[in-house]
Amino acid sequence: MANRKHSKIDNLPEDLKAVVEQMLQSDATYAEIVQFLADNEQKVSVASVCRYARAFNANMEALKLTHQNFKMIKDEIDRNPDLDMAEAIIRITSGNVFNRLANTQEEDWDEVELSKLIKETNALIRATAYKKRVDIQNQEVKDSAIEEFKSLLFSTMAKEKPALYKELVSYLNKKKEEGLEG
Known part of the structure; x- marks a missing residue:
């Protein structure tokens, strides 16, 4: 709606404009x-109604397409709960690219500009690699923060609550041994 012209219908009171939009969705005639x-x-x-209807319908189609895309992303995340939004988008995009490639007829390859195909493929690969690198960096930062917190917690506990510290260390060592045995 960024470049949409403001028509007479856009300037109507909101209640009338809402009714007009409902009428457009219910297939009322322009004359009605x-x-x-x-x-x-x-x-x-x-x-004026015709022009407004054209723009309104285009916006409705764009909203439907956006809704479908978000539904695909949500479905992908529901199937793979460990994915984040970017990973889901990369998976969906990659799947669509592979489907298009698999369904391309031999004669259609003559119309494909090889440099553009390579450029787009490289962009997808770079996006995936970048995402993985950021994930690794984030995990390293998180692990470092956890270790720093544990160190601070244990040193404070050792000074302020030595009995609790000894009990905790004993418990952790016991669990560690059980883990190695099991």
């Missing part, structure tokens, strides 16, 4: 919409 607006003391031509 013009009559409804005339009954509500608003003078709008059939051509």
Whole structure:
């Protein structure tokens, strides 16, 4: 809606505009919409309604497409709970690319610009590699923070609650041995 022109319908009171949009969605004729607006003391031509309907329908289609894309991402994340949004998008995009490649007829390859195909493939590979590198860096930062917190916790506990510290160390050593045995 960024470049959408403001028509007479855009300038209507919100309640009338909402009814017009509902009428467009219910397949009312443009003449019926013009009559409804005339009954509500608003003078709008059939051509204005037509132009508004064209823009409104384009926006509705864009919203549907966006909704479908988010549903695909959500479904991918539901199937793989460990994925984040970027990984889900990369998986979906990669799957679509592979499907297109697999379904491309031999004669269609003559129309594909090889340099563009390579460039797009490299961009996808770079995005995936970048994502993995960021994930590794984030994990390293998280691990470092956890180790720093544990060190601070244990040193403070050793000074302020030595009995609790000894009990905790004993418990952790016992669990460690059980883990090695099991």
